[in-house]
Amino acid sequence: MPERPVKVRFPPSPTGLLHVGSARTALYNWLYARHTGGSLVLRFEDTDRARSTDDAVDQALRVLEWLGIDWDEGPIRQTERLPVYGEIAERLVTEGSAYRCYCTTQELDAERKQRQAAQLPLIYSGRCRDLTDEQRAAFEAEGRTPAVRFRFDPAGETVIEDMVRGVVQWDNALQGDFIILRSDGIPTYQFANPVDDIDAGITHVLRGEDLLSSTPRQLAVYRALGAPEPLFAHLPMILGPDKKRLSKRHGAVSVEEYRDLGYLAETMRNYLALIGWSFDDKTTVMTTPELVERFTIERVNRSPGVFDVAKLEWLNGEHLRLLEPGRFAEELQAYLERSGSPLAADRERVAEVAPVVQDKLRVLGQFEGFAGFLFGPAVYDDEAVGRVLDDPDAPRALESATEALRRVVEWDAGSIEEALRGACEETGLKPRVLFGPVRIAISGRTVAPGLFESLVLLGREESLERIATLGRRFAVEG
């Protein structure tokens, strides 16, 4: 095989939301193209007119953009190239590599049922393989519109050397003649896919393992057309926690959902790369440039992998912490805007608060609940408040904290900490006993950013106000 520069492609069918499995395939193709200095072609396989939608195309484009996966050619749509497939199919018919098939769906179904019962492989019988001109004319006269079938030579076997699976072979007798052009003239995947790959000069086909068994048919098209064959790399499937094919049943399955939950694109690239590929025995957290530099097909593994949200979440925390503080604030702001959060309006505040939450969040979506009290009135969690009300030391804690905070001269984290620790000594209360009620008083919850930083951001007046408000509840309820 002559050396050609690497050219890969990502050909989703726009029939729904872009799945994490498809995204992983897109990522691998992109990483391979970038790693090798090759190019990536984006193509929408929309020959299933019933299920393909423009919305799905737009959505895929948006996801790819968000993921930072860019392409060098396209996007092209197969429905824009219909005449091309028609011409090539016609050529194959003329050359004898394909023929018109007049069988109806009902006839085909009946045939299949028979074979099923006889425990035979479910392939087309070849009934229309060698029709005479008279027979064809008769069918036409009946009003039947033919589909075009590829004449698959049943002799011998098809062998490929898959880049991840090694040698894989199939008995050609078990392939059967497959349809390349439906009776309405629209090409099938088995045909349009290789035709486009040939036209684009694709050198490597990296795709999901679910497409492995369609390889012999596509290769047959390459051969019939006398085109140079690509190298194949079939990637392991991504499974749900129950080891079944990942689907909506398993929860979030589209990339967009993870984006909306507050995952970083950087995290998705890192995580997706790790299902089915590894750099070595100890590297987990990788930036995208590192991924590009390190990605090779040789290290792609063969076995299917389970999509593990827990690890994805952990990894997102890692990437959040890796962000330079300014970038973190930007990501946070962008996320809040995109998700329509009211907090997004106060950009300055977001920038102020960002530093105190950067090392605590795992996903950006936690921000509102975590730091919302710094943007407006605290939302009091009943359980947290109950904890304070049940605490016999709480009134004293709130009181002494109030006094200490009143005395603070410079309202900064250091001075506040000093003052509150002083209050601990005066009252003899342990830090956790004294700080706990204060935290709940100002934030409404037990889980929040650092106490001192929060007090600084809230300001003295508001802080004291909130502490007093909670204190008053002892009079009423306590």
Add this chain to the structure above:
RNA sequence: GCCCCCAUCGGCUAGCGGCCUAGGCCUCCGCCCUUUCAAGGCGGCAACACGGGUUCGAAUCCCGUUGGGGGUACCA
């Protein structure tokens, strides 16, 4: 039914005949730190599916079994 692929801790994986009393990461469980939570530090539980071979030696090679996945469409 038929064809193809796969098989290491609960999950992601390292391992490409001796370096393996099987390593890393996530999860989980302890402990430490501490201002709750988170983060961080330390430690722990936990796997070569099974059965035959080959070999001086097998997680690594071969065969079979079992299990899982995919395909078998005028879907892609």
